[in-house]
Amino acid sequence: MSVPLSAYYQTPTANILPHEYLEILVLFLLVFAVLASYFRIRSWGVPFTPLSVLSTVMTSRDREREGEAIDDVGLVTRAKVATRSTIHDIFLLRRAGAWCEERIHTIGRGLVLWGFVLLSLVTLMGFLIDPAGTPNSLFLPLRLSGDIFQGILAMGACILLLRRLSRQNLRISTDINTWALQSVLFVMGVSGVIADFSLLMNLVLQFQVAYLVNVASIIIFFIYAPFSELTFLIWKGSLLMQETLSTNSAGGK
Amino acid sequence: MTGKEQEKGKKKDKEIQTEGEKGKFIIERRYVDDSRIIEPEKLELGGVDMSGRWGTLVLPRTLEDFDTEIYEDVKDLPRGGNIGKCWQCGNCTAVCPVAHEHPEFNPRYLIHIVKMGYTSEIKRHHKAVYLCSGCGLCSAACPKGVDPQGVMIAMSIAFKAHEGELKEL
């Protein structure tokens, strides 16, 4: 899932999936994932919190507390609070359990989070700069960073998997869905790295196999994610951010 | 007490009251939960003005019914199905890394109050469920296969769904 090298167009049997199709496929999968998670979350009887966060940031509301109406807090302030909360809670891993004893667990989650987010950013940049995927000067840095981020993603997922595999009581009590989610992320990261390295070393067959696995894992991930605990985690994270916004932006503590 | 002394006393009481801590005068105050102390500004009983210090009321904390609506919901939400198996041994809380840092998060206790349907306790403690880090050590330690990690997920959703009923009085 990264910007192809010019070599891509030169290897004869490498044209498994034309680049444009890949973009459309990913877009379609993305829309599906969002819609599916929306309906699943609503079926639980709770609001779709990622949207609620946005609307809390966007809308203005008078708030009354202890009989006194507080002045409405402006959009800029709310956006600032949202950003601060996002950085602190999500990217500094507070929600991943940074305060508790299990450091390795937090690190694993952090790597997966950062790896996935940065990888998506790099891929998006690649698609936006040149949808057709023709070689240009930005290819190599984008492609390389894509590989690094895939590697980070794979490392994080590997840590999470090993953590659960290494302890017998954790291993036997882990839910099958947890195994599935972590395995898909691991395969996604590893296959991407192997594919690109194979391409660099001109190993055509290895590249094709790894690339197929990579694309397959991406498809599986987007189809599976709405039904996995990832949906719950994103819902919960958004809920907590929304509550932080509601209390913080009211001007009080 | 002379009228002047009474006035002075009342004024002092009001000062102390407005200074901060509710129910400062209660002996062994630390055993009483803040939310159960009521201090109305004006209180008149049988024609006698009890405002101020004498008007401090402490609500009882007796649990009065089993309301298992939330429990039934948790059983149907994803991964909450095994909550009925819990026999309150406390292995989950014992290994929970969050509970050791934040004692207000107690998985055993949350499961008990949901199963019993002690609504007043749920109102006091439901916010803590979001502290769960999802590490899964509880499910590894549980002798009954309750999967407390999953039950925390289900309860997080259920508490949000019942948000209206769980708002503080």
Add this chain to the structure above:
Amino acid sequence: MMMKEQGRPVLVIGGGPAGLQAAKDIAEFGEQVVLVERRKELGGAPIRWSYHTLAPDFRPTEEVMGPLVEFCEKNDNVTVMKGCVVEECNGRPGEFRVRIKDESAKEFTEMVVSSIIVATGFEHFDARVDPRYGYGRLPNVIGINELEVMLKQRRVVGHDGRPPKRVAFIFCVGSRDRSTNPWCCTVCCGVSIKQGIEIKQLLPDTQVYMIYMDIRTMGLWEKMYWDSMEKYGINFIRGRVGEVYFTGERLLVKGEDTLVRGPFEVLFDMVVLAVGIEPGPGTKQAANVLKLSLNEYGFLAPRLPNVHFDSGKEGIFLAGACVAPMSVEEALSEGSAAAMQAVKFRRNIVKKVPV
């Protein structure tokens, strides 16, 4: 009363599971048995209290008790004396001279027996002694023994004839308590949970709450505990009940839930007390007549606490709940063990019970 003159019989005092099993085993050895039972029917507690099923597998009581009672009543080697009490015992081991009184006919029988097995069983704690729960005063407060009768009739109703919507079981009534009985009755936890499950089977919409200090479902009885929660949705509150009130319509149970560290006062329709096992008048009487020692709890004291059948007196053996609280399966085994000792003694295989 036919008795074959084939030598001195073994006297078994008590016609409950232990006594019946002992009598059966001795008879099958070819020896004579005289089985004396205080009440007008054989069977002991399971028959007297109409046990519906036996823990842990919910087998019908008749399956075990039926063949035993039938054997003892029909077998030629067993002479059953119902409604009778052993009044006097003199003589020496191997030649005990006993006087048995028929309570209703006011007649006496004298006989010589070789050995004696005491299997006088237990009584349920009378919960009127502990006024907390209102037993005997308030409607719809019953004991597990009374509930068992209702379960046997497949009809669990309150005093107003209506099935209860919410039932509380209070564990440890008349047991584990210095002010009543300090020992543990071993079987009440299992029996209460068994009954809780049977109530749920009869009345699936009824809520059942077990208010307990500990759950002692020993050995293979544990399965009932797991099933009660996992299959039948029975609820468990760890705590004690301080008092039960009657509001005029329902029962208000006031106690503490120790897991919440808070008091509760909740309305119930029926309260079932797990009334414990205690030594009965038959045991006291037998101890008097046979000059056996009782331990501090009033149970018969064997010579060594871990060897129940050895009373310490030659030719006299002990079996069943008169020695310690126990389940039906344990009482049956104890009856068999005592029977073996009695036959060995009778046949002069061993003169004295070895040290």
